[in-house]
Amino acid sequence: MSKRSPVISKIVLDVLKPHKPTIIELSKAIGNLEGVNRVNIVLREVDVTTETVKITVEGNNLNYEEIAKVIIHFGAAIHSVDEVIVDSLIG
Amino acid sequence: MSILGKLKELWLFMKAEGVDELSRRFFVMNAFDGAMTILSIVVGALAVGRTEPRLIVSLGLASCFAMGVSGIAGTFMAERAERLRRLKELEEAMLTSLKNSAFNDIAKVASIYVALVDGLAPILAASIPLAPFIAALTGLTFPLNPAYFSILLALIVLFSLGIFLGRVSKENIIISGLRMLIVGVITIAICMLVGLI
Numbered sequence: 001m002s003k004r005s006p007v008i009s010k011i012v013l014d015v016l017k018p019h020k021p022t023i024i025e026l027s028k029a030i031g032n033l034e035g036v037n038r039v040n041i042v043l044r045e046v047d048v049t050t051e052t053v054k055i056t057v058e059g060n061n062l063n064y065e066e067i068a069k070v071i072i073h074f075g076a077a078i079h080s081v082d083e084v085i086v087d088s089l090i091g
Numbered sequence: 092m093s094i095l096g097k098l099k100e101l102w103l104f105m106k107a108e109g110v111d112e113l114s115r116r117f118f119v120m121n122a123f124d125g126a127m128t129i130l131s132i133v134v135g136a137l138a139v140g141r142t143e144p145r146l147i148v149s150l151g152l153a154s155c156f157a158m159g160v161s162g163i164a165g166t167f168m169a170e171r172a173e174r175l176r177r178l179k180e181l182e183e184a185m186l187t188s189l190k191n192s193a194f195n196d197i198a199k200v201a202s203i204y205v206a207l208v209d210g211l212a213p214i215l216a217a218s219i220p221l222a223p224f225i226a227a228l229t230g231l232t233f234p235l236n237p238a239y240f241s242i243l244l245a246l247i248v249l250f251s252l253g254i255f256l257g258r259v260s261k262e263n264i265i266i267s268g269l270r271m272l273i274v275g276v277i278t279i280a281i282c283m284l285v286g287l288i
Contacts, residue, residue, distance in 0.1 A: 016185060018181055047184075072191050077185055
């Protein structure tokens with residue numbers, strides 16, 4: 001039986017963040033992580049000091065812990081993981 | 092991440108928290124204080140005819156030291172309190188702890204950074220008009236009383252601060268510089284009058 005290795009290729013997160021640093025800076029920081037090919041951040045709701053955004057990260061073998069670390073470092077909080085796509089590679 | 096990368100990231104968060112704007116304001120305010128203090132010492136000394144370099148340098152350096160200590164200590168305490176308050180407000184808005192975020196580090200680093208700017212700006216601005224007297228102390232001879240060079244340098248510092256402010260406000264930099272220069276000239280006039288009493 002061949003061994004399968006599931007890897008994350010897409011993840012969608014619902015995140016609450018302060019207005020600054022902006023989503024441009026946050027997306028660049030996530031984009032700097034290994035395996036990330038594309039970052040898409042969409043503004044969903046704006047409050048007085050915070051904003052809710054949808055972060056979509058696509059790539060090869062994404063490391064969720066590293067992505068979460070960057071988001072938390074930016075003072076943001078992950079509210080939910082809304083979508084995940086895992087590619088199961090046969091190796 | 093390289094040291095440069097870390098510094099860039101730190102500055103990004105400092106900007107996000109408005110530290111760049113705050114430090115710019117403190118720099119101009121305190122550099123202005125520094126230049127004005129030396130200007131008033133020199134003009135006052137000139138008015139009473141006591142411009143011995145030793146006296147001016149000693150008075151000037153003591154003032155620089157006092158302004159530096161006052162700037163660093165006072166600002167650090169005040170800024171630390173403000174930063175911690177801001178961090179708590181942000182935590183309340185986010186409904187989460189920001190202990191593991193860069194905002195926690197910024198609360199500490201920003202207080203130190205702003206305090207250093209606040210303390211060093213008057214020392215830097217004061218040391219420029221003091222330079223002719225320090226040079227005279229080391230034996231350099233001037234064609235005129237070094238006090239005149241010192242006043243000129245203080246006015247140049249004020250003009251430069253005006254130019255800097257003009258660039259910040261995106262106004263005419265020459266007019267902004269002249270505005271500061273006028274404040275300097277008015278100070279000279281008042282100090283001369285006080286010195287004549």
